[in-house]
Amino acid sequence: MTALGLGGLSQELRPRIKELRNSLSLIRENITAMMGLIMVLSIVIIALLAPVIAPPGLGDPMVIPKDFGDPQPPGAPGHLLGTGKWGSDMLYGLVWGARTSITIAVFVVFTAMIVGIMLGALSGYYGGKVDDIIMRLTDVFLSLPALILAMAIASILERTLINLMLALIIVWWPPYARLIRAQVLSVKENTYVEAARAIGASRNRILFKHIVPNSLSPIIVSVTMDMGAVVLVAAGLSYIGFGVETGYAEWGRMVSDGQQFFLSTVYYLGEPINPWWVVVFPGTMILLFTMGFSLLGDSLRDILDPRLRR
Amino acid sequence: MRLLNYIIRRLLLLIPVLLGVSIIVFTLTRITGNPAAAYINEKMSQSQIDQVFERYHFDEPIWTQFIYWLQGVIQGDWGWSRTASLPVTDAILKYFPATFELTILSIIIAVVIGILLGMSSAVRRNKPFDHVTRVVSLIGVSLPIFWLALILQFVFYYQLKWFPAGGRYDISFIISGVPRFTGFLLIDSLMVGNFNLFFNGIYHLILPAVTLSFGTIAIVTRIMRNSMLEVLNLDYIRTARAKGLSDRSVIWKHARKNAMIPTTTVIGLAFGGLLGGAVLTESIFYWPGLGRWSANSIRVLDSTSVIGFCLLVAFIYVIVNLAVDVMYAYLDPRVRLG
Numbered sequence: 087m088t089a090l091g092l093g094g095l096s097q098e099l100r101p102r103i104k105e106l107r108n109s110l111s112l113i114r115e116n117i118t119a120m121m122g123l124i125m126v127l128s129i130v131i132i133a134l135l136a137p138v139i140a141p142p143g144l145g146d147p148m149v150i151p152k153d154f155g156d157p158q159p160p161g162a163p164g165h166l167l168g169t170g171k172w173g174s175d176m177l178y179g180l181v182w183g184a185r186t187s188i189t190i191a192v193f194v195v196f197t198a199m200i201v202g203i204m205l206g207a208l209s210g211y212y213g214g215k216v217d218d219i220i221m222r223l224t225d226v227f228l229s230l231p232a233l234i235l236a237m238a239i240a241s242i243l244e245r246t247l248i249n250l251m252l253a254l255i256i257v258w259w260p261p262y263a264r265l266i267r268a269q270v271l272s273v274k275e276n277t278y279v280e281a282a283r284a285i286g287a288s289r290n291r292i293l294f295k296h297i298v299p300n301s302l303s304p305i306i307v308s309v310t311m312d313m314g315a316v317v318l319v320a321a322g323l324s325y326i327g328f329g330v331e332t333g334y335a336e337w338g339r340m341v342s343d344g345q346q347f348f349l350s351t352v353y354y355l356g357e358p359i360n361p362w363w364v365v366v367f368p369g370t371m372i373l374l375f376t377m378g379f380s381l382l383g384d385s386l387r388d389i390l391d392p393r394l395r396r
Numbered sequence: 397m398r399l400l401n402y403i404i405r406r407l408l409l410l411i412p413v414l415l416g417v418s419i420i421v422f423t424l425t426r427i428t429g430n431p432a433a434a435y436i437n438e439k440m441s442q443s444q445i446d447q448v449f450e451r452y453h454f455d456e457p458i459w460t461q462f463i464y465w466l467q468g469v470i471q472g473d474w475g476w477s478r479t480a481s482l483p484v485t486d487a488i489l490k491y492f493p494a495t496f497e498l499t500i501l502s503i504i505i506a507v508v509i510g511i512l513l514g515m516s517s518a519v520r521r522n523k524p525f526d527h528v529t530r531v532v533s534l535i536g537v538s539l540p541i542f543w544l545a546l547i548l549q550f551v552f553y554y555q556l557k558w559f560p561a562g563g564r565y566d567i568s569f570i571i572s573g574v575p576r577f578t579g580f581l582l583i584d585s586l587m588v589g590n591f592n593l594f595f596n597g598i599y600h601l602i603l604p605a606v607t608l609s610f611g612t613i614a615i616v617t618r619i620m621r622n623s624m625l626e627v628l629n630l631d632y633i634r635t636a637r638a639k640g641l642s643d644r645s646v647i648w649k650h651a652r653k654n655a656m657i658p659t660t661t662v663i664g665l666a667f668g669g670l671l672g673g674a675v676l677t678e679s680i681f682y683w684p685g686l687g688r689w690s691a692n693s694i695r696v697l698d699s700t701s702v703i704g705f706c707l708l709v710a711f712i713y714v715i716v717n718l719a720v721d722v723m724y725a726y727l728d729p730r731v732r733l734g
Contacts, residue, residue: 226416230710233672237690238706241699242424318540322676325542326691341543348546349554349561362550369543376538384534 112389119389122381125374133184140178148182148335150174156352157344157361170364171343174333180371182335186247187375190320191313194254199309201255202262203298209263210270211293221267224260232257233319240328247336250329254316265308269301276300307387314379321372337375340368399725406718417710418469421703422462469707475700479693484704487689493579494564495678495685497597499670501605506612507663511656513613514620518655519647521625529617536614541673545607545680552603559603562682565596604681608673612666619662624655657728664720668713 113119132139136147143151155173158165167176209220227235236253243249273279274297282292321338323329330336332343344364351358440448449455456464468474474484482490517529553561560566564581565574574593575584585593627633628651636646671687678687686705693701 222412222416225413226420229413229417229714230706231668231672231713233669233675234706234709237675237694238421238424238702241694241697241702314538318538321540322542322672325540325676326679327695338540338542341540341546345546348550360554365543365546365550369540369547372540372543373535373538376540377534380534380538 109389113385116385116389118381119385122378122383122385125378126382129184129371129375129378130188132181133188136181136185140175140181142182148186150179150182150333150335152333156354157347157364158354159359159361160363162354167367168361168363170340170361171347172333174343176340176363176367179335179340180337180367183337183340183368183371184375186330186334186336187317187320187372190247190251190254191317191375191379194251194258194316194320195309195312197255198258198312199262199305201259203266203302203305205259206263206266207270207293207298207301210267211274211289211297217267220263224263227257227260228264230257233322236319236323237326237328240323245328245331247330247334250320250323253323253328254320258312258316262305262308265304266298266301269304270297273297273301303390306390307383310379310383310386312379314376314383317372318376337368337372341365341372344368399722402725403718403722406721410714410718413714414711417707418466419462421707422465424699424703474704474707477689477693477701477704478698479696479701480689484701487701488686488704488708490579491684491686491689493581493685494683495674495687497580497582497601498604498608498678498683498685499667499674501601502609502612502670503663503667505605506609506616506666507659509609510613510616511620511652511659513617514659515624515647515652515655517617517621518624518628526621529621533614533617536610536617539610541607541611542676542680544610545604545677548603548607549680560600562600562604562680564600564684565593566600569593569596604677604683607681608670608677611673612663612670615662615666615669616659619659620655623658624651627651627655657724660720660723660727664717667716668709671709671713 113123150170151174152171153169153173155169157171158169158173160166160168160176162168165175165177167180170176170179205220205224209217230238235257239253239256240250243253270293279292279296282296287295320329321336321341324336324338325342327342330339332339344361347361348365350360352361353359472485474488476482477484477487480487480490513529513533517526520526549561552559569592574581575588575590577584577587581597582594585591585597633646633651636650637643641650674685674687675691676687677683678685679691682688686708690702690705693699693705
């Protein structure tokens with residue numbers, strides 16, 4: 087019984103696996119896609135290996151260990167990439183910050199996507215009043231720039247990472263709802279949907295088994311691009327003081343913590359130096375993270391669109 | 397006539413959107429704990445506190461409160477901004493000109509540079525120039541704007557000393573007196589004929605405006621490149637070339653105009669990003685505008701100000717996008733308004 091079930095499953099999956107293989111080989115041929123993929127994978131690996139690269143102390147691993155001194159330059163003993171505010175280790179912050187960013191990106195984008203898919207699918211499939219209500223709701227949300235709406239929401243919430251992500255989810259779902267609705271509207275006209283209806287499949291089954299899975303492909307590009315974009319907005323919010331406290335391993339926060347030293351001089355071994363690294367390093371990480379996903383998403387758009395192939 | 401009808405219809409459609417925004421905003425003001433807290437301090441007597449409650453209807457059901465609040469908003473009572481020590485509406489009037497000057501200059505920079513880069517990139521498709529432009533515009537959309545601001549400040553103020561670190565004009569001008577009629581520094585300084593102040597104002601504008609425009613340049617370049625590529629493949633361009641027009645004339649006169657149409661839509665959307673970016677840019681360059689005011693309000697948990705700012709931004713954003721749609725129809729006669 088089980089074997090038969092699995093056989094049926096693999097039967098169903100076979101064309102999808104073939105398609106996936108095909109797409110993967112196209113990614114391999116595409117230079118920009120590969121560059122993006124390498125950037126993204128490097129950051130993921132850094133995040134996974136964080137406890138190895140920068141072993142945490144006894145306390146919360148997300149809080150950067152510090153020795154309460156002035157910033158020290160890269161190469162200072164025990165600090166490969168130097169130190170920042172309160173003598174917090176840069177390398178540690180950058181490495182564990184990768185975990186924070188990936189958490190934010192995955193959590194916000196996937197939750198927003200699921201909410202968007204649900205509402206967009208209902209809106210497109212049922213039409214009428216449901217459609218009107220959901221679409222007017224997205225209109226309202228889309229009439230405020232994302233950063234500013236997130237600011238307003240975050241301004242009334244307690245400053246924690248979870249609340250920061252919550253504020254971002256609230257502003258992030260409407261474009262997905264729009265996208266899925268448009269897809270559902272066109273997919274539901276297909277003959278196979280009519281066939282499903284003819285054999286008496288329930289409305290929910292038709293919607294979530296037949297229509298939604300076939301409406302998802304344009305979302306892949308959006309999801310990839312948004313992974314980077316959401317980290318960019320999160321860093322901005324965290325820079326103006328939402329989200330996490332000083333000393334937390336989050337790149338936007340690290341830039342804002344380092345800012346006070348950036349246009350000044352500190353003394354290291356009796357020599358005056360400008361601590362450029364306190365701002366340059368975390369900012370570069372944000373740039374690489376966002377750019378990796380933009381490169382990847384941009385190339386995926388071409389790869390996944392069969393009309394643009396070959 | 398049709399245009400007028402369209403504008404009226406769109407303006408009417410604004411009502412539900414703005415009503416929705418105000419419901420969200422109102423809900424935000426009421427879940428911040430006690431909304432009365434902003435109006436009460438420890439020096440007040442019980443009767444004064446009662447007066448506050450009566451004036452703002454805090455003891456009535458939530459939907460009655462909403463009606464009163466909405467009435468207040470429509471009549472211009474947006475609450476008290478602790479950060480500015482002014483009513484929110486006065487604070488907006490005070491800070492608006494600085495932000496307006498900054499965003500307008502940024503849009504001009506972004507549109508001019510973006511269109512030029514996009515055109516040149518499309519004409520030199522798949523040549524080194526095109527590749528460099530694409531990479532630069534990709535960096536443009538991936539750059540954290542607050543970080544770019546800090547880096548530019550570091551390079552052009554701290555290292556090279558070419559530009560000031562921030563502010564709207566040199567402090568020395570405060571002694572000789574800064575005119576304040578409209579609040580727009582560039583206009584006011586010209587009104588009194590103070591050219592030194594005018595140029596000083598522009599000098600201070602450059603660095604923040606460049607920072608703010610960077611992301612928009614990237615977006616405009618991208619769209620312009622794509623639509624230029626599309627237009628260059630059309631028949632009428634072939635006709636223009638066939639009748640012996642120079643490359644220059646074909647690209648600048650025939651292709652550019654039509655390729656610019658899709659760009660206008662993006663500018664409307666990018667405006668939202670610009671307003672968000674202004675919050676970050678203004679805080680770094682000590683720019684006394686709406687963005688800096690709202691960022692400061694966030695720091696001191698002055699949600700009345702933050703929410704007032706949001707309401708204003710929603711309004712501006714919606715109006716700008718309406719203007720863009722109307723412009724679109726004007727630029728492209730094929731678009732039917734309806």
